[in-house]
Amino acid sequence: MKTYKIALIKGDGIGPEIIDEATKVLDAVASCFDFDFKYEEVLMGGCAYDETGDPLPQETITAALNSDAVLFGAIGGEKWDNLPREKRPESGLLRFRKELGVYANLRPAVVYDELVNASSLKPEVVSGVDLMVVRELIGGIYFGEPKGRDENKGWNTMVYTKDEIVRIAHNAFNIAMERSKRVCSIDKANVLDVSQLWRETVEEVAKEYPDVELTHMYVDNAAMQLIRDPKQFDVMLTGNIFGDILSDEASMLSGSIGLLPSASVGAKIGVYEPIHGSAPDIAGQGIANPIATISSASMMLRYALGENEAADRIDAAVKRALKEGYRTQDLAQYDAKEVCSTSEMGSIIANYT
Amino acid sequence: MKTYKIALIKGDGIGPEIIDEATKVLDAVASCFDFDFKYEEVLMGGCAYDETGDPLPQETITAALNSDAVLFGAIGGEKWDNLPREKRPESGLLRFRKELGVYANLRPAVVYDELVNASSLKPEVVSGVDLMVVRELIGGIYFGEPKGRDENKGWNTMVYTKDEIVRIAHNAFNIAMERSKRVCSIDKANVLDVSQLWRETVEEVAKEYPDVELTHMYVDNAAMQLIRDPKQFDVMLTGNIFGDILSDEASMLSGSIGLLPSASVGAKIGVYEPIHGSAPDIAGQGIANPIATISSASMMLRYALGENEAADRIDAAVKRALKEGYRTQDLAQYDAKEVCSTSEMGSIIANYT
Numbered sequence: 001m002k003t004y005k006i007a008l009i010k011g012d013g014i015g016p017e018i019i020d021e022a023t024k025v026l027d028a029v030a031s032c033f034d035f036d037f038k039y040e041e042v043l044m045g046g047c048a049y050d051e052t053g054d055p056l057p058q059e060t061i062t063a064a065l066n067s068d069a070v071l072f073g074a075i076g077g078e079k080w081d082n083l084p085r086e087k088r089p090e091s092g093l094l095r096f097r098k099e100l101g102v103y104a105n106l107r108p109a110v111v112y113d114e115l116v117n118a119s120s121l122k123p124e125v126v127s128g129v130d131l132m133v134v135r136e137l138i139g140g141i142y143f144g145e146p147k148g149r150d151e152n153k154g155w156n157t158m159v160y161t162k163d164e165i166v167r168i169a170h171n172a173f174n175i176a177m178e179r180s181k182r183v184c185s186i187d188k189a190n191v192l193d194v195s196q197l198w199r200e201t202v203e204e205v206a207k208e209y210p211d212v213e214l215t216h217m218y219v220d221n222a223a224m225q226l227i228r229d230p231k232q233f234d235v236m237l238t239g240n241i242f243g244d245i246l247s248d249e250a251s252m253l254s255g256s257i258g259l260l261p262s263a264s265v266g267a268k269i270g271v272y273e274p275i276h277g278s279a280p281d282i283a284g285q286g287i288a289n290p291i292a293t294i295s296s297a298s299m300m301l302r303y304a305l306g307e308n309e310a311a312d313r314i315d316a317a318v319k320r321a322l323k324e325g326y327r328t329q330d331l332a333q334y335d336a337k338e339v340c341s342t343s344e345m346g347s348i349i350a351n352y353t
Numbered sequence: 354m355k356t357y358k359i360a361l362i363k364g365d366g367i368g369p370e371i372i373d374e375a376t377k378v379l380d381a382v383a384s385c386f387d388f389d390f391k392y393e394e395v396l397m398g399g400c401a402y403d404e405t406g407d408p409l410p411q412e413t414i415t416a417a418l419n420s421d422a423v424l425f426g427a428i429g430g431e432k433w434d435n436l437p438r439e440k441r442p443e444s445g446l447l448r449f450r451k452e453l454g455v456y457a458n459l460r461p462a463v464v465y466d467e468l469v470n471a472s473s474l475k476p477e478v479v480s481g482v483d484l485m486v487v488r489e490l491i492g493g494i495y496f497g498e499p500k501g502r503d504e505n506k507g508w509n510t511m512v513y514t515k516d517e518i519v520r521i522a523h524n525a526f527n528i529a530m531e532r533s534k535r536v537c538s539i540d541k542a543n544v545l546d547v548s549q550l551w552r553e554t555v556e557e558v559a560k561e562y563p564d565v566e567l568t569h570m571y572v573d574n575a576a577m578q579l580i581r582d583p584k585q586f587d588v589m590l591t592g593n594i595f596g597d598i599l600s601d602e603a604s605m606l607s608g609s610i611g612l613l614p615s616a617s618v619g620a621k622i623g624v625y626e627p628i629h630g631s632a633p634d635i636a637g638q639g640i641a642n643p644i645a646t647i648s649s650a651s652m653m654l655r656y657a658l659g660e661n662e663a664a665d666r667i668d669a670a671v672k673r674a675l676k677e678g679y680r681t682q683d684l685a686q687y688d689a690k691e692v693c694s695t696s697e698m699g700s701i702i703a704n705y706t
């Protein structure tokens with residue numbers, strides 16, 4: 001019997017509630033197979049700051065590096081917004097990504113048939129949407145030097161090296177090979193020097209993938225096309241901040257930000273987390289949607305542990321729960337047969353695995 | 354009788370066709386009032402490069418500075434995409450904005466009742482949307498130094514000085530005073546130093562406008578909220594690249610990018626232009642929608658010339674044409690009674706002024 005070591009980072013706000021449902025589902029699916037999980041719970045974000053004075057204690061990095069994968073809830077909240085920058089929860093998260101070296105952030109945007117009416121876009125526009133944003137995660141303007149500010153000026157640098165672009169591009173092309181074999185690279189090459197290097201480099205990498213069709217789009221146009229006709233996209237390859245913006249935008253196609261998972265990979269250990277935040281306003285009420293986190297656990301099974309069959313079971317269980325009309329609060333208006341709590345939804349999905 | 358001097362920049366692609374309709378409407382409305390127009394046509398963009406080797410000849414800057422306002426079509430096209438950066442049409446446009454000093458780009462996103470079905474968003478989500486993106490236009494990462502690239506690295510700098518933020522913030526607050534008195538400032542202050550200065554400075558300026566409610570939103574969330582619930586916004590205040598992305602996204606709320614005008618102001622001479630591009634694929638076919646340009650001419654009357662009554666007439670004429678079911682190709686599917694050409698649409702609106 002194989003035991004996978006999972007570093008669990010529950011974080012702040014609704015983080016603990018949704019992670020509890022994900023482990024419930026993981027344990028349920030494991031019992032059908034020949035493996036189980038050993039969880040090591042570690043701190044990051046506001047709760048880590050409160051307890052240790054540091055939003056990312058060294059212990060958390062160590063635990064992550066000694067695990068098979070990291071399952072992560074969400075961090076942050078107004079409570080910590082006025083701390084000095086390096087003490088804020090977000091700083092912990094950014095340092096964590098950097099320490100682990102997870103340069104590729106994969107954010108699928110998929111529309112469930114059952115929830116096609118939940119989007120603010122017309123059903124015919126979103127039905128069947130299945131795209132993947134591949135976002136560079138540890139470079140670009142998030143980390144570029146020089147950066148800083150004084151009384152009268154603030155500055156950050158959007159910088160990419162060729163090597164950084166090459167590796168994320170390979171990532172996107174490899175993913176496209178498993179999908180519809182189309183990559184759309186997003187940049188602002190008509191204005192930015194860094195985007196010109198980005199575009200040229202992506203072109204070069206593309207030569208190694210003759211079966212994949214590569215197109216380019218300016219980021220402003222992409223923001224428009226994502227709403228106008230999202231089905232035109234298969235894999236969207238972007239830098240850090242453009243990917244931040246576009247993947248959040250894309251998440252709205254699905255109708256609720258509570259549905260979409262993500263994986264941050266590229267290094268030995270990957271991080272799996274919902275794309276939504278810690279939603280402090282609804283924390284502790286048992287109304288958060290755990291599906292994004294449960295689907296992140298499924299991505300973890302698939303990408304980190306190679307347990308594809310178990311991942312398939314979770315995905316099928318999520319679909320079945322939705323199909324049968326189980327809905328958390330956020331989706332209560334959309335063909336709900338039964339509105340259920342966070343933990344009820346977790347139990348239903350666990351049962352169906 | 355007053356004569357207004359208008360510098361006309363038709364530009365590339367559909368630029369000439371749509372500008373011709375705007376001047377048709379301007380002349381028609383002028384004939385009802387005590388003023389007329391003297392147009393000076395000058396070159397910018399690809400056509401300027403073809404003729405003079407420079408996408409922005411000095412003559413164009415001079416003509417603009419000697420005018421009462423600039424009415425501008427669109428520039429660019431694949432034909433010029435492989436020129437060296439400084440020869441490209443876009444470089445001409447960016448230099449033009451900078452030379453004129455038009456630091457405030459105003460991009461209204463309004464949904465016409467008559468076209469509420471034309472959006473890819475649900476009618477109930479977009480009906481009644483009336484927001485204004487106030488985008489800083491001559492600073493930020495578009496112009497920041499250092500910038501450049503070599504074989505292995507590319508870099509640009511997102512930089513704002515306090516003074517730059519103060520002046521665009523005043524602009525946004527003043528506009529909000531004439532509207533619903535709400536400003537939402539968009540930044541990425543949880544990651545970027547330059548955004549922290551932005552946020553603090555906007556807070557300071559807000560103190561001078563006690564009647565205006567100020568909120569802040571991260572740019573990723575804003576990209577999401579614009580689709581989830583666009584009616585929450587009145588004035589959105591943003592930097593250059595965030596404004597580029599968000600205003601293009603917002604334009605989709607209206608159903609066609611062929612509908613929305615913009616004004617670039619803040620200096621002695623303002624530039625009035627549709628937000629769409631030069632659409633070389635449909636150029637010369639007489640199917641482009643001239644409404645965005647006609648509405649830009651209306652903004653010019655209002656903001657540059659103080660001819661509010663004439664501007665109101667144009668706005669009413671546009672609405673009437675739409676209400677009566679006249680549609681250009683791009684909107685032919687949406688309650689069209691008659692599909693008309695670019696110049697027919699211009700004539701109808703001119704008649705109705």
Ligand SMILES: CC(C)[C@H](C(=O)O)[C@@H](O)C(=O)O
Pocket residue numbers: 090093094244543544573
């Ligand atoms: C919290 C924030 C720093 C983070 C980011 O911008 O990367 C978040 O928006 C995300 O996308 O994971």
Ligand SMILES: CC(C)[C@H](C(=O)O)[C@@H](O)C(=O)O
Pocket residue numbers: 190191220443446447597
């Ligand atoms: C053509 C391009 C340089 C320009 C910009 O990015 O400012 C355009 O997208 C716009 O928004 O006017």
